[in-house]
Amino acid sequence: MAKIKSIEFKNFRNFENFKTSFDNKINILFGDNGCGKTNILEGISLIAKGRGIRNSNIHNLIKKKADNFRIINNIEIHKNNYDIEIFSEKSSDKFKKVIKVNNDLSKESLDFLNQSISYLIFMPEMERLFQASPSYRRNFLDRLIFSSRNDYNRLINKYKKLLLERVKILQVNSDYDWLNNIEKEICTLGLEIYNLRNHQLNFLNNELSILKNDHKFQFSVKLKIKDDFFIKDIDHQEYLSTLQNLRTHDRHYGGTKIGPHRSDVISIINDDFDASMLSTGQQKTVVLMVLLAQCNFLINNKKINPIFLFDEIGSHLDDINRQVLLDIINRFEVQFFLTGTDKNLFSFISTNAQFYNITNI
Ligand SMILES: Nc1ncnc2c1ncn2[C@@H]1O[C@H](COP(=O)(O)OP(=O)(O)O)[C@@H](O)[C@H]1O
Numbered sequence: 315m316a317k318i319k320s321i322e323f324k325n326f327r328n329f330e331n332f333k334t335s336f337d338n339k340i341n342i343l344f345g346d347n348g349c350g351k352t353n354i355l356e357g358i359s360l361i362a363k364g365r366g367i368r369n370s371n372i373h374n375l376i377k378k379k380a381d382n383f384r385i386i387n388n389i390e391i392h393k394n395n396y397d398i399e400i401f402s403e404k405s406s407d408k409f410k411k412v413i414k415v416n417n418d419l420s421k422e423s424l425d426f427l428n429q430s431i432s433y434l435i436f437m438p439e440m441e442r443l444f445q446a447s448p449s450y451r452r453n454f455l456d457r458l459i460f461s462s463r464n465d466y467n468r469l470i471n472k473y474k475k476l477l478l479e480r481v482k483i484l485q486v487n488s489d490y491d492w493l494n495n496i497e498k499e500i501c502t503l504g505l506e507i508y509n510l511r512n513h514q515l516n517f518l519n520n521e522l523s524i525l526k527n528d529h530k531f532q533f534s535v536k537l538k539i540k541d542d543f544f545i546k547d548i549d550h551q552e553y554l555s556t557l558q559n560l561r562t563h564d565r566h567y568g569g570t571k572i573g574p575h576r577s578d579v580i581s582i583i584n585d586d587f588d589a590s591m592l593s594t595g596q597q598k599t600v601v602l603m604v605l606l607a608q609c610n611f612l613i614n615n616k617k618i619n620p621i622f623l624f625d626e627i628g629s630h631l632d633d634i635n636r637q638v639l640l641d642i643i644n645r646f647e648v649q650f651f652l653t654g655t656d657k658n659l660f661s662f663i664s665t666n667a668q669f670y671n672i673t674n675i
């Protein structure tokens with residue numbers, strides 16, 4: 315179980331020098347808009363794999379006019395303390411993120427860190443998850459998969475790169491040997507992505523059906539992949555021949571008509587209607603329920619206790635959503651980082667929360 319004990323920023327986003335320690339359970343960061351609350355969550359989310367909650371370019375993380383950033387933090391993993399250092403490094407005009415664990419750069423240390431830390435993230439724009447584009451919902455699901463599978467982003471990126479390469483071959487030259495190989499590989503990776511997404515949804519639906527029996531939730535939620543192509547189990551050969559038959563079409567439109575990059579993830583309420591039909595507050599409940607289900611999945615199936623990063627969670631919380639949030643807080647032995655503009659937004663959290671006024675630090 316990982317707990318962040320302290321963090322220090324040097325030339326990170328709007329912070330030249332910022333240092334604070336954290337509580338093991340509930341940390342509430344409050345302060346005016348623009349004071350840096352989301353930046354702090356982002357800094358925390360950069361510990362271990364990935365590009366953080368904003369999926370930002372490394373370059374944008376560096377404080378304007380500075381050359382690089384540095385995040386130093388102390389983290390407790392299974393009762394042992396580790397000093398982690400994250401910093402930007404420029405090589406051949408490109409910035410990359412470097413992580414040191416107890417001053418060690420080895421792959422083993424990084425793997426250990428990646429396996430020990432996982433985040434559950436709520437960003438304010440997730441309130442509109444069911445109104446957003448399919449790609450936003452796909453990314454939402456992909457992030458959940460990534461939180462327990464370190465190699466998942468690599469798989470997605472490789473798949474996307476192959477799609478671009480295929481279109482380039484179709485439009486620029488017609489090297490059919492090369493094209494055949496790429497299409498085969500696209501189908502292999504595409505099927506892998508379809509399967510992993512379906513797997514994750516099965517786990518989540520199972521957890522969600524258990525949650526339904528909880529009296530706090532007024533409705534049932536079932537997540538489903540919506541995909542015009544992948545409607546039943548499709549094998550590699552069938553996938554490949556469909557893709558080959560689409561060459562003329564894809565050359566003309568400059569894309570790839572079928573595949574997991576075209577899927578949507580929909581949420582069916584009470585086995586009846588789409589979550590977009592619910593009120594805004596109810597949609598927020600559904601998102602929180604899915605995150606709660608994911609937390610159950612991580613703890614029960616993966617033995618990972620995630621760290622919660624909930625940005626602007628204090629705003630627009632009705633009584634039911636407060637109950638759901640309290641339920642999450644009371645149910646799990648995990649560390650929370652919650653933000654809001656006003657301290658009073660969190661008065662309903664009666665447990666010993668630690669408050670941080672970001673303007674005053
Ligand atoms: N690379 C950067 N250098 C300097 N300032 C930055 C950088 N990136 C973002 N900021 C500034 O950080 C400020 C705080 O952002 P944010 O964390 O989103 O605030 P909050 O979440 O508290 O409303 C913004 O005013 C933004 O302009």
Ligand SMILES: [Mg+2]
Binds near residue numbers: 352353625
């Ligand atoms: Mg913010």
